[in-house]
Amino acid sequence: MCESCGCAGVSHESHVHGESSRHSVAVFSDILRRNNDQAAHNREHFTEHGVLALNLMSSPGSGKTSLLEATIDALGDVFRIGVIEGDLATENDARRIRAKGVPAVQITTGQACHLDAEMVHEALHHLELESLDLLFIENVGNLVCPASFDLGQHANVALLSVTEGDDKPAKYPVLFRAADLILLSKSDLLEVLDDFNPALAEQHVRALANPAKILQVSARRPETLTPWLQWLRTMWDTRYGDARKAAGTTAAVSAAAE
Amino acid sequence: MHELALCQELIAEVARIAAAHDAVGASRILVTLGPLSGVEAPLLERAFLVARAGTIAEAATLEIEQQPLSVRCTVCGAKSEVTPTNLLCRTCGAWKVEILEGDALLLKSVELLVETAAEGKPADPNTNAETTSAQLSNGLGESHV
Structure with missing residues (x-):
């Protein structure tokens, strides 16, 4: 001194x-206090409105948008769904979602490699949360940066397509450790690929001390989506089911979940 | 490469603390990084040189303290030093472990340049060195600014 x-x-x-x-x-x-505060604020918004918010993370081309399209086809009559799309450029993904009759806000990040809580907050100004039950936030395709930024989601869903390699969780530990659910997407291709072993992928996830469920899904085979759709229903019901029933607005949601 | 975005957040935080202490600048920024933070120290250092330009931290140095990575097994109770891609308990091999340390992304302390009102007297009693070192040794997790 x-x-x-x-x-x-x-x-x-x-x-x-x-x-x-x-x-x-x-x-x-x-260091991310400001982002974390904004994320907490977003989460309060979601919770107040009875919206389950999910952050979808994966590498580019793993099938996030296709999974959302198939999910909307399967659950569009049950949940009121909204989507926030994150990409460096183009409205393409938002257009695909809107074609399903679901509101979608496209965030174009320019050169930014991830979404942050502030971007999501701005996107929320273009969505009516009171008329939504489920909000999917499709993060920028990237297995590195999105993991560091809380958006205010209730859970993280990581997609790992079977064309990518079963050791991806070991190569990108930060993101796969943060996942609450891991979907092995494009699982219909497993029968023609001899170099992706789902058991090995699971072993790599467990080595990250992550207890997350791992499900095989294929957007091209709707019957494979059942466990994923059930997971969504359970997540929503656990969080909001009782409140919705108590309020007497049972509508389609609780009926379909039973 | 989200280190630049992180540096901008870091400098915004430093600016907020500097304003709260009526500081004219920051001279030293100390951060703690864990291997599970998703941030690489060399990239953060390079990004800092870009991000600090024209800010209150323009002349500041960035010091990075690396945090070790350790877990406690919830099955056998043993503590292990581990690596980011293999967090398994080194004693019994279980994957049900809790992280003890290693995911930090912390702004630990800031050295501020404060214009002296009266010679030999710090502008704010909360910022004197004794308070600081006491808090550092206590390892308090809360901001006091």
């Missing part, structure tokens, strides 16, 4: 005196 001014500087010569002095301040706050 500098004895001349009481500041935390080690030597008196190392800093300017008379004009300014150095003071060390202990902080201990998350």
